[in-house]
Amino acid sequence: YPGSISTGDPMWKCFLAIAGQDGEVDAEELQKCLTQSGISGTFSPFSLETCRIMIAMLDRDYTGKMGFNEFKELWAALNSWKQNFITVDKDGSGSVEHHELNQAIAAMGYRLSPQTVTTIVKRYSKNGRIFFDDYVACCVKLRALTDFFRRRDHLQQGVVSFVYDDFLQGTMAI
Amino acid sequence: YPGSISTGDPMWKCFLAIAGQDGEVDAEELQKCLTQSGISGTFSPFSLETCRIMIAMLDRDYTGKMGFNEFKELWAALNSWKQNFITVDKDGSGSVEHHELNQAIAAMGYRLSPQTVTTIVKRYSKNGRIFFDDYVACCVKLRALTDFFRRRDHLQQGVVSFVYDDFLQGTMAI
Ligand SMILES: [Ca+2]
Ligand SMILES: [Ca+2]
Ligand SMILES: [Ca+2]
Numbered sequence: 247y248p249g250s251i252s253t254g255d256p257m258w259k260c261f262l263a264i265a266g267q268d269g270e271v272d273a274e275e276l277q278k279c280l281t282q283s284g285i286s287g288t289f290s291p292f293s294l295e296t297c298r299i300m301i302a303m304l305d306r307d308y309t310g311k312m313g314f315n316e317f318k319e320l321w322a323a324l325n326s327w328k329q330n331f332i333t334v335d336k337d338g339s340g341s342v343e344h345h346e347l348n349q350a351i352a353a354m355g356y357r358l359s360p361q362t363v364t365t366i367v368k369r370y371s372k373n374g375r376i377f378f379d380d381y382v383a384c385c386v387k388l389r390a391l392t393d394f395f396r397r398r399d400h401l402q403q404g405v406v407s408f409v410y411d412d413f414l415q416g417t418m419a420i
Numbered sequence: 421y422p423g424s425i426s427t428g429d430p431m432w433k434c435f436l437a438i439a440g441q442d443g444e445v446d447a448e449e450l451q452k453c454l455t456q457s458g459i460s461g462t463f464s465p466f467s468l469e470t471c472r473i474m475i476a477m478l479d480r481d482y483t484g485k486m487g488f489n490e491f492k493e494l495w496a497a498l499n500s501w502k503q504n505f506i507t508v509d510k511d512g513s514g515s516v517e518h519h520e521l522n523q524a525i526a527a528m529g530y531r532l533s534p535q536t537v538t539t540i541v542k543r544y545s546k547n548g549r550i551f552f553d554d555y556v557a558c559c560v561k562l563r564a565l566t567d568f569f570r571r572r573d574h575l576q577q578g579v580v581s582f583v584y585d586d587f588l589q590g591t592m593a594i
């Protein structure tokens with residue numbers, strides 16, 4: 247099915263070749279794999295920052311690196327974001343614009359104020375256009391920060407009391 | 421004094437040349453200015469991500485761009501971070517290591533748990549070494565997130581209740 251890795255896949259080969267030593271890849275190695283695999287297609291390759299954000303999201307064992315299981319998850323996630331990006335880019339401009347992001351965020355089930363969506367567009371767009379690399383970084387961060395918040399929102403009231411150190415640990419990691 | 425811009429300065433010239441149209445620069449233009457100005461010296465030039473973080477920090481009028489006053493502030497800040505980096509890198513390795521960051525964070529007046537410092541090192545280092553670009557990104561984020569937290573910590577107790585939307589707006593912007 248889409249998102250699965252076959253052993254003939256260039257990304258998988260790259261992972262094996264690079265991860266050899268310790269069975270894990272760091273952000274720079276991940277960037278190399280993703281670029282070689284051609285998963286970005288006609289989109290520009292992933293920045294190191296996006297690779298770091300992706301590792302931060304999936305790095306459950308907090309090694310700062312990505313093992314094979316985490317890597318498989320990422321592969322599936324990337325394929326679904328690619329699909330998602332194409333769906334969200336309704337006018338086929340090759341980028342996601344403010345109103346498209348607005349709809350996408352609502353469709354993903356987030357409830358954000360118009361002001362927050364505007365803040366996000368400013369941060370991740372170039373001249374009002376969000377390209378694939380930044381779109382992925384944005385979605386991953388949104389998910390990771392929401393997960394972080396939810397894990398502490400025991401009463402599910404949308405309000406959380408954070409101690410400073412905990413707040414920083416969660417937000418600096420992402 | 422160090423940190424001031426003279427009109428003969430290449431960075432200032434670059435700002436004028438690029439900002440011409442609207443008197444503001446975006447992240448990509450800022451990156452160009454910083455690279456041309458040579459402020460990184462022997463360090464590698466600033467990544468687009470670090471430029472975005474710097475703009476997010478200083479962009480008080482939320483235009484997503486940097487006007488001349490914001491730019492002047494950045495220039496002063498960059499010079500002081502450069503000094504700071506050299507001071508913090510006690511062994512002169514050209515990078516900041518875990519124990520050096522630990523001391524630096526304490527010297528800057530932050531009180532973070534060892535676990536949080538470890539998280540930060542993992543996120544911003546390459547093989548345990550934090551280079552100048554990432555050091556600046558890290559310091560700026562640390563300051564911006566701390567400012568964001570403090571502005572809501574009305575009782576100064578180190579504990580803040582965040583509503584989800586506000587939490588996301590602050591953390592996604594940085
Ligand atoms: Ca579009
Ligand atoms: Ca501005
Ligand atoms: Ca050092």
